[in-house]
Amino acid sequence: MHDNEYSIFKLVEGDLDSKEKLELLNHIDNCPECREILSRYNSIKGTDKTYYGSLILPEDAQNDLTRLNTELKKRKNISLAYFSAAAAVIIGFILVLSLSLNKVKQYNQNVEVKNVLVQNTTNNTLSPEPDKWDMSVYSLNRQINIIMDNIAENPL
Amino acid sequence: MKNQQHILLKELYEEFSGDIYRYAFSLLRDEEEAKDSVHEVFLRYFKNMDSFRGDCSNKTWLFTITRNYCFDRLKNKNFNHHKIDDPDINDTYQPDFEMKISLNDACKKLNEEENELIFLRDYAGYSYKEIAELTGYSRDNIKIKLFRAKQKLLKFLSE
Numbered sequence A: 001m002h003d004n005e006y007s008i009f010k011l012v013e014g015d016l017d018s019k020e021k022l023e024l025l026n027h028i029d030n031c032p033e034c035r036e037i038l039s040r041y042n043s044i045k046g047t048d049k050t051y052y053g054s055l056i057l058p059e060d061a062q063n064d065l066t067r068l069n070t071e072l073k074k075r076k077n078i079s080l081a082y083f084s085a086a087a088a089v090i091i092g093f094i095l096v097l098s099l100s101l102n103k104v105k106q107y108n109q110n111v112e113v114k115n116v117l118v119q120n121t122t123n124n125t126l127s128p129e130p131d132k133w134d135m136s137v138y139s140l141n142r143q144i145n146i147i148m149d150n151i152a153e154n155p156l
Numbered sequence B: 001m002k003n004q005q006h007i008l009l010k011e012l013y014e015e016f017s018g019d020i021y022r023y024a025f026s027l028l029r030d031e032e033e034a035k036d037s038v039h040e041v042f043l044r045y046f047k048n049m050d051s052f053r054g055d056c057s058n059k060t061w062l063f064t065i066t067r068n069y070c071f072d073r074l075k076n077k078n079f080n081h082h083k084i085d086d087p088d089i090n091d092t093y094q095p096d097f098e099m100k101i102s103l104n105d106a107c108k109k110l111n112e113e114e115n116e117l118i119f120l121r122d123y124a125g126y127s128y129k130e131i132a133e134l135t136g137y138s139r140d141n142i143k144i145k146l147f148r149a150k151q152k153l154l155k156f157l158s159e
């Protein structure tokens, strides 16, 4: 390799500052070997450009645009279908959730009513067998507690 | 919306399909593979459109997709490297025709990285900075690699 080959390459690539460029050009003027190298690097740059420029996308690929359009449309439809399915699932989930919440609410109301009833009844001095009443209140409360625990553990 | 995509695809295809083909060919050295690349690159462009933030040009974005796709292909076991058919060279430039045929043969002897740099620099006219952004190589590294590639190419052409 000639000592200046890399500098000549840089010259062709426009990668030398003006001082380096001037020095090299002065040398090249007096050196046939460097002139030859410069001419080869100049020519290959041009040839590369023409070579790639002359590569043409084959004719049949021109139909590719139609194929691409069809494929993109198909993809869009598929994603639309996925989107609709996902939306349906979410709406269904919200419906079930709101129904369950209503049920829990209704259940709580029933429990409250029952508690009031039970309390009214237990406070009733006319109760013939207070002990028996206490037992049923106890078991009812217990059952309510179990049910409430279940609801808390399994919200739906 | 559908129509917008249709129009954008047509515009991009008309402007860039040729250069995507050439870039893919520089890396894959196979006409059929390069042709498939063009198709796949446009599909990926539209599939990942949401992640394209417009901080580079459409060309750079398409070239980035092309590069990723081609390197994936090269890694793929099904890829038959150098099973080359000679490309369709537009022979309207008669005086250079012989030179181009031999350049095509010489390019086959370079690796994909060397061919890529020659394509980006000499055909696409990319600056070192642009090549660095696209490839992730440092500028000094690109200069040295390109220099070695040209040395090799000149050597093969004079054989």
Ligand SMILES: [Zn+2]
Binding pocket: A004, A027, A028, A031, A032, A033, A034, A035
């Ligand atoms: Zn010299």
